[in-house]
Amino acid sequence: MKRISLFTICFIIFIGSWVFLQFVIGGVISKPIPNSVIGMYMALVLVAILVHVSVEDSRFLEFLRPIHETLVDDKYRVRRLVLVIAIPVLLTGFTYTNLAQKTPPPGDPRDAHPTPPLELKYKDEVIETMQKAQNPYRHYEKDDPEAFKSHVENGRRVYYDNCFYCHGDHLDGQGHFAHGLQPLPANFQDPGIIPNFQESFFFWRISKGGPGLPASGTPWNSAMPVWEDHLTQEEIWDVILFLSDYTGYKYRTFGEGH
Amino acid sequence: MLRKRIVLLSILLGFTLFISIQVFTQEAPEVSAKGKEVYEESCAHCHGTEGRGDGSAAENLLPKPRDFTRGLYKIRSTESGELPTDQDLFEIITKGMPGSSMPGWETQLKTDERWEVVSYIKTFYDGFKESETPPRQISLKDKIPYSDESVQIGKGLYTDLGCIECHGNVGRGDGTSAPTLTDEWGFRTWPANLAENWNFRGGSDTEDIFKRFIGGIAGSPMPAFEGDSFLHFGLTSEESKRLSVMENKDEMTPDEEEESGKLYEKMDEAVLVALDRVEGTELTPEAQKMYDDAMKIVYEKSWHLANYVKSLSPEKRPETAIGNNVLRSQYMAEDLPILGDEAWDTLQESYYPLVGQVVIEPRQFNPTIDSVRVKSFYNDTEVAFLFTWDDRTHNTEVEENEDTGTSYEDGIAIQFPVKPPKGPTDEKPYFLWGGKKAVYVWQWKASAQDQITELTVKGVNNVTVQEMQGDLSVKGEYNEGQYRLWVKRTLATDDKKDLQLESGVFVPIAFSAWDGANGDNDIKRVISSWYSFVLEPVPSSRRFIYPPIVALLTVGFLFGLRGFVLRRNAVSVETDTEQ
Numbered sequence: 114m115k116r117i118s119l120f121t122i123c124f125i126i127f128i129g130s131w132v133f134l135q136f137v138i139g140g141v142i143s144k145p146i147p148n149s150v151i152g153m154y155m156a157l158v159l160v161a162i163l164v165h166v167s168v169e170d171s172r173f174l175e176f177l178r179p180i181h182e183t184l185v186d187d188k189y190r191v192r193r194l195v196l197v198i199a200i201p202v203l204l205t206g207f208t209y210t211n212l213a214q215k216t217p218p219p220g221d222p223r224d225a226h227p228t229p230p231l232e233l234k235y236k237d238e239v240i241e242t243m244q245k246a247q248n249p250y251r252h253y254e255k256d257d258p259e260a261f262k263s264h265v266e267n268g269r270r271v272y273y274d275n276c277f278y279c280h281g282d283h284l285d286g287q288g289h290f291a292h293g294l295q296p297l298p299a300n301f302q303d304p305g306i307i308p309n310f311q312e313s314f315f316f317w318r319i320s321k322g323g324p325g326l327p328a329s330g331t332p333w334n335s336a337m338p339v340w341e342d343h344l345t346q347e348e349i350w351d352v353i354l355f356l357s358d359y360t361g362y363k364y365r366t367f368g369e370g371h
Numbered sequence: 372m373l374r375k376r377i378v379l380l381s382i383l384l385g386f387t388l389f390i391s392i393q394v395f396t397q398e399a400p401e402v403s404a405k406g407k408e409v410y411e412e413s414c415a416h417c418h419g420t421e422g423r424g425d426g427s428a429a430e431n432l433l434p435k436p437r438d439f440t441r442g443l444y445k446i447r448s449t450e451s452g453e454l455p456t457d458q459d460l461f462e463i464i465t466k467g468m469p470g471s472s473m474p475g476w477e478t479q480l481k482t483d484e485r486w487e488v489v490s491y492i493k494t495f496y497d498g499f500k501e502s503e504t505p506p507r508q509i510s511l512k513d514k515i516p517y518s519d520e521s522v523q524i525g526k527g528l529y530t531d532l533g534c535i536e537c538h539g540n541v542g543r544g545d546g547t548s549a550p551t552l553t554d555e556w557g558f559r560t561w562p563a564n565l566a567e568n569w570n571f572r573g574g575s576d577t578e579d580i581f582k583r584f585i586g587g588i589a590g591s592p593m594p595a596f597e598g599d600s601f602l603h604f605g606l607t608s609e610e611s612k613r614l615s616v617m618e619n620k621d622e623m624t625p626d627e628e629e630e631s632g633k634l635y636e637k638m639d640e641a642v643l644v645a646l647d648r649v650e651g652t653e654l655t656p657e658a659q660k661m662y663d664d665a666m667k668i669v670y671e672k673s674w675h676l677a678n679y680v681k682s683l684s685p686e687k688r689p690e691t692a693i694g695n696n697v698l699r700s701q702y703m704a705e706d707l708p709i710l711g712d713e714a715w716d717t718l719q720e721s722y723y724p725l726v727g728q729v730v731i732e733p734r735q736f737n738p739t740i741d742s743v744r745v746k747s748f749y750n751d752t753e754v755a756f757l758f759t760w761d762d763r764t765h766n767t768e769v770e771e772n773e774d775t776g777t778s779y780e781d782g783i784a785i786q787f788p789v790k791p792p793k794g795p796t797d798e799k800p801y802f803l804w805g806g807k808k809a810v811y812v813w814q815w816k817a818s819a820q821d822q823i824t825e826l827t828v829k830g831v832n833n834v835t836v837q838e839m840q841g842d843l844s845v846k847g848e849y850n851e852g853q854y855r856l857w858v859k860r861t862l863a864t865d866d867k868k869d870l871q872l873e874s875g876v877f878v879p880i881a882f883s884a885w886d887g888a889n890g891d892n893d894i895k896r897v898i899s900s901w902y903s904f905v906l907e908p909v910p911s912s913r914r915f916i917y918p919p920i921v922a923l924l925t926v927g928f929l930f931g932l933r934g935f936v937l938r939r940n941a942v943s944v945e946t947d948t949e950q
Contacts, residue, residue, distance in 0.1 A: 185936055209914055
């Protein structure tokens with residue numbers, strides 16, 4: 114059996130790495146990887162290959178042999194002709210498509226986990242510090258299940274009277290108005306939402322809405338209303354109970370690590 | 372003798388009773404605790420615990436959540452006047468009803484949970500228990516495939532059958548009776564806009580549309596095509612044509628009087644048969660044949676009509692104008708096209724969905740305007756936009772109406788920041804008519820269609836009409852359920868409160884629109900989020916210069932490399948020989 118040349122192996126590794134990044138990691142396993150990131154990884158792969166082949170003189174010569182042969186050996190005239198046409202055509206096409214590309218619209222970078230203020234407020238009234246504020250009805254869960262249930266039911270009513278237009282019947286952020294909004298309404302079924310925040314954080318987000326976000330959260334884009342204008346404190350705490358009751362997720366509590 | 376007969380009769384009676392009890396118990400839906408539990412957890416907040424469609428969320432919803440206690444179901448695979456099949460109910464729960472607030476429950480409820488809910492919903496209406504025979508299904512077997520010819524026939528029927536009265540001449544739901552319609556419960560209802568089939572409650576496939584014709588949409592003003600609601604029901608196509616010709620004459624001859632009289636009689640007979648059938652009277656074989664013949668024609672025509680309706684919408688809801696679909700105003704060297712110019716047809720529309728404004732009171736929970744579509748051209752000094760949106764009614768003033776309430780004036784507002792943001796992290800004004808940071812707004816109202824007002828707005832309650840009204844050319848029109856608004860402005864103005872436009876700069880844009888007949892007025896309106904558009908720079912000529920240079924350089928490099936290798940080989944051969 115003919116041995117595969119070192120050059121071919123390196124070539125296969127190089128192309129294989131690209132296919133792996135572009136289609137396997139950036140397709141099957143997770144979301145597509147930006148081209149600039151792929152470019153960085155590919156540069157690393159190239160450097161690694163060059164280091165590997167140039168460690169010893171003999172290996173380097175072995176690596177260069179096919180290139181050398183293709184360039185000068187009369188046996189490879191056809192291959193030479195094909196490459197001399199294909200390489201310039203590919204590079205020219207690549208340059209043209211790059212230049213003809215339209216500028217993409219600017220992205221809207223947004224901090225999805227904005228930093229809350231130090232104090233939790235309802236309208237102008239200070240409730241507690243953000244860290245210490247507790248849902249005043251949470252303790253019923255253990256102390257008085259009946260009372261707890263009625264708070265959750267009240268939360269359900271508040272949710273379907275007010276929130277489901279955008280956040281959806283299933284609390285999945287896909288209400289019937291969601292398609293018209295940028296950014297999309299929060300999806301409470303996402304395991305990264307409820308478990309990552311304290312109840313006080315939710316109270317802050319609900320009561321102050323989009324306009325209450327810090328600049329990093331792009332308050333000018335959010336259609337989340339300022340709910341303290343429409344709802345009582347109890348209604349807000351109740352809807353917070355309902356969100357975790359419905360989805361089964363538990364809020365982060367103070368003192369837990371990340 | 373008599374005794375024997377009585378015994379026989381009793382046995383027979385008893386047997387019949389036994390059978391009917393058997394049937395009864397088989398058909399009665401099982402009321403499971405599970406169905407009730409799922410219903411109360413997932414459905415009751417809209418449909419009410421008693422199934423009356425009066426859950427706490429129902430107040431702000433239109434269309435209203437279904438009232439299950441009357442057995443009137445809109446979306447069925449069954450004939451007019453029939454109850455839905457279990458499968459029908461299951462599918463509505465699974466897929467939801469587009470264009471309403473009913474979502475699909477496929478992801479949220481397991482298959483058996485959805486079936487349990489079907490059984491539970493049926494307990495709200497006794498008719499399900501009482502019906503002895505399964506509902507009559509609509510047959511789809513003689514489907515007429517989609518073709519231009521069928522669409523043309525359907526188009527003719529669309530006018531003849533009177534669809535235009537509600538759905539309008541070209542189907543945008545803008546017929547003359549559109550503003551007056553109410554459903555069985557007295558709630559306001561709008562005829563479907565047939566150009567937006569992604570909002571069809573029962574789906575947008577030709578089969579779905581066909582089923583709505585044959586079965587009707589129970590509880591709504593949409594009739595089923597049966598009996599007297601169908602044009603010339605009972606006549607053959609030829610007879611129908613002949614009758615139309617005669618009816619269109621100013622005066623009929625005595626012969627024609629007689630001929631048409633006979634045709635009317637034939638129609639009356641067929642309608643009576645259809646009524647008998649609905650009431651459950653057993654039909655004589657002749658009557659059955661008469662009904663079947665009449666319905667065959669109804670089915671045929673309904674397929675043509677379904678094909679026509681299908682032709683009125685794009686395949687699916689257009690993609691929103693973000694990412695690759697962002698609005699790029701096209702450069703042209705000459706004068707910009709006016710409203711109605713063919714040049715506009717060469718551009719793709721950018722689609723901006725609009726939703727109810729539910730952020731600030733008074734809120735709009737039930738919007739009637741689906742979207743606004745935009746096209747744009749610019750040249751060295753000016754930019755022109757064409758805004759298009761569907762609105763079923765043309766309202767130019769405030770009108771009081773006892774039945775439908777107050778209606779207001781229609782309009783649209785196009786909103787920009789006063790200055791384009793410098794970068795993606797630069798602060799923008801609040802998307803809903805600005806706030807601390809002002810927005811620059813063009814407000815147009817239907818009563819003055821060739822005028823537009825420039826506003827500086829710092830929140831919905833802080834609107835200032837600009838002192839310097841710039842030189843904007845405007846032309847608006849309302850036609851067949853659709854507004855078209857053409858606006859032209861110079862790229863640069865002398866007013867500091869105006870947005871200044873430059874090629875290649877992405878500029879945020881947002882919309883507000885008002886359908887006065889739907890109660891939209893001032894703050895109550897439909898809105899969009901911030902989007903962006905760009906005056907697309909003329910493609911740089913570099914794309915014709917650089918690629919050939921690259922080609923030349925590459926070829927040169929390859930030849931150079933070969934030359935270099937050859938020369939080095941020659942040198943090494945020489946040194947070899949020298950040694």
